[in-house]
Amino acid sequence: MASVTLSQVRKSFGSTPVVLGVDIEIADGEFCVLVGPSGCGKSTLLRMIAGLEEISGGDIRIGTRVVNNVPPKERDIAMVFQNYALYPHMTVYENMAFSLRLAKAPKEEMERRVDEAARVLGLVEYLGRYPRQLSGGQRQRVAMGRAIVRKPQVFLFDEPLSNLDAKLRVQMRTEIKELHQRLKTTSIYVTHDQIEAMTMADKIVVMNAGVTEQIGSPLDLYDNPANLFVAGFIGSPAMNFLPGKITAAGIAIGADIHLPMPANNLAEPGREVIVGVRPEHLAVADDGVPAEVVVVEPTGADTQIFCKMAGVEITAVVRERHDFKPGTAVRLRPELTYIFEPASGRRLA
Amino acid sequence: MSDKAPDTAGMDYLQTLPRRWVTVYIPMIVFLILLLFPFYWMAMTAFKPNEELVSRAANPFWIVSPTLAHFEKLLFRTDYPQWMWNTVLVSVVSTFASLAASVFAAYAIERLRFRGAKQTGLAIFLAYLVPPSILFIPLAAIVVQLGLFDTRWALILTYPTFLIPFCTWLLMGYFRSIPYELEECALIDGATRWQILVKIILPLAVPGLISAGIFAFTLSWNEFIYALTFVSSSETKTVPVGVVTELVEGDVYHWGALMAGALLGSLPVAVLYSFFVEYYVSGMTGAVKE
Structure with missing residues (x-):
């Protein structure tokens, strides 16, 4: 096991910059998730850590060793690919033993390690099968087994669950987390799914357009988003954003809506701001802000209400059951608001 | 699935x-x-x-x-068995040599992504487009200068000039269908380029190799112009040339023997096709199933 440190890591494809100076410190044994929309450079970053892409600038350290020019096989890492990348002509056993065979490990050692990994992943009865004879979830396990047998310093996951159906994805998510808790190997996991990031990570790195927007624990990012992008990206359903203006009394949204000023607001009156409210922080209350129901989506545990507030479409999630119909007038009270600067997206309060 | x-x-x-x-x-x-x-x-x-x-x-x-008189004449009163042996030898050796060269060429062009890989691929294809009826003249000069005229080597060494471009193009398409991640995964697993080629790519490309091999074998087996030009004595001739040069005397066509020769000559190719037809089809459509 080892820590992974990225300092000012950059990557350009030709004249197109893709990663623009990224600094990340991942502690030994940590489960770090790189999350961001597609094209944000997260997979490229992972491939640079793996050694599959050259680094245009900066340093990548695994442990204390700078690995910028170290070939992949000498980095002591294992990677799980999005499409599993199982060798179709080899059985599950051969797939899992391939790296050990290349390393000329003794046969007993190889059998012991493959057997151990197969037992952990519940693959013992499938060792003789070929990848094409396995289901998606089983293939995914084989891909992980192949990584486990090598006992690497770092596990790299490149969107490993995106080819699975929704139910299996949730199940495998738990399995990967359990596995990490058992093996305690430093893991770097790339995904575009913020729920995967929230549920699995010790540390989340939110990336956008080649830079890190914020690094922190899942709840830290949820509670204290640094900017509009993180606020909008983390959390499901996404945070609602309403354009507003600072007044002496508080914040005005349109002509009719006035919200109280959040406690530590330093913005001067007259300033344009964006007010962010999470759907779960909107409560149905008589003293709330008027809105009109557009669509109601009950999920059982809670109900999502899509409404129009001051001409903007917003979402509210409520736990109690209401008999709202499209067109009903409701009053929603924001329990917690975030204030952002429109131009830079920076959070003010 | x-x-x-x-x-x-x-x-x-x-x-x-x-x-x-x-x-x-x-x-x-x-x-x-x-x-x-x-x-x-x-x-x-x-x-x-x-x-x-x-x-x-x-x-x-x-x-x-x-x-069976025609077969009797063909097998015992002409050099047909010798032509057959020459054809087998020339076809097999030039097919294997071309396949080996094509595997390296196709893999390098498709996967090593060196500067000018695309142009190289195109140049190889253009070489295939030059018709043998033009190419045999300069090739004849080279063959004579190398002292290979009227030997089997003249054919074994000249057939790859059209076999390699063809096989390279066919294999390039096939290699392209093998997911890149497999190689990257092998790279992380600790394999060298050579190990990736031998342990991952080639086993997966067997249908492609077989179809390229069958095609190359058929092309060499039926080749006529080079065989007609570069060899002259009866004992170095191949079947297609031997049959038409030795069984037509002036304006006398020994139709029976000619057709018997053609029949026997086409059997090995037909047998080969029938054995590998499934591989052949999947090789042409190029699909690696995971």
């Missing part, structure tokens, strides 16, 4: 039987007759005695008293 329900029925219910006769069976029968008639004619002529061959009264589409 293999556990899909067979969907051969599909929209067949839309097809009535008479309609199927018009759209499927009749065109197929016409096509088969057109394709197979020359083979039928060849086989029949090979077994027909000379009297029947030249008789105006005899049925041209049938044999009354079949004979």
Whole structure:
């Protein structure tokens, strides 16, 4: 096991910059998730850590060793690919033993390690099968087994669950987390799914357009988003954003809506701001802000209400059951608001 | 996935039987007759005695008293066995040599992504487009200067000039269908380039290799111009050249022996195709199933 440190890591494809100076410190044994929309450079970053892409600038350290020019096989890492990348002509056993065979490990050692990994992943009865004879979830396990047998310093996951159906994805998510808790190997996991990031990570790195927007624990990012992008990206359903203006009394949204000023607001009156409210922080209350129901989506545990507030479409999630119909007038009270600067997206309060 | 329900029925219910006769069976029968008639004619002529061959009264589409005389003449009174041996030797050696060269070329162009890889691929394809009827003149000069004229080596070394471009293009397409992640995964697993090629790419490319091999073998087996130009003595000739140069004397065509030679000469290729036809099809359509 080892820590992974990225300092000012950059990557350009030709004249197109893709990663623009990224600094990340991942502690030994940590489960770090790189999350961001597609094209944000997260997979490229992972491939640079793996050694599959050259680094245009900066340093990548695994442990204390700078690995910028170290070939992949000498980095002591294992990677799980999005499409599993199982060798179709080899059985599950051969797939899992391939790296050990290349390393000329003794046969007993190889059998012991493959057997151990197969037992952990519940693959013992499938060792003789070929990848094409396995289901998606089983293939995914084989891909992980192949990584486990090598006992690497770092596990790299490149969107490993995106080819699975929704139910299996949730199940495998738990399995990967359990596995990490058992093996305690430093893991770097790339995904575009913020729920995967929230549920699995010790540390989340939110990336956008080649830079890190914020690094922190899942709840830290949820509670204290640094900017509009993180606020909008983390959390499901996404945070609602309403354009507003600072007044002496508080914040005005349109002509009719006035919200109280959040406690530590330093913005001067007259300033344009964006007010962010999470759907779960909107409560149905008589003293709330008027809105009109557009669509109601009950999920059982809670109900999502899509409404129009001051001409903007917003979402509210409520736990109690209401008999709202499209067109009903409701009053929603924001329990917690975030204030952002429109131009830079920076959070003010 | 293999556990899909067979969907051969599909929209067949839309097809009535008479309609199927018009759209499927009749065109197929016409096509088969057109394709197979020359083979039928060849086989029949090979077994027909000379009297029947030249008789105006005899049925041209049938044999009354079949004979093996033509085969006897071909095998024991000409150098046919030697031509056959030459053809086998030249085809097998040039096919394997071309395949080996093509594997390296195709892999390098497709996967090493060096500067100018695309142009190299294109140049190789252009080389394939130069017709042998033009190329045999300069090649003849080279063959003579190397002192290889009238040897089997003249053919073994010149056939790859058209086999390598063809095989390289076919294999490039096949290698392209092998997911890149497999190689990257092997790279992380600790494999060298050579190990990736030998342990991952080649086993997966077997159908592609087989179809390239069959194609190369057939092309060399049937090759005519180079074989006609670069060898002259009877003991170095290949079947296609030997049959037409030694069994036609002036304006006398030994039709029976000619056809017997053609029949025997086409058998190995037919057998080869029938063994590997499935690989051949998947090689041409290029699909690696995970």
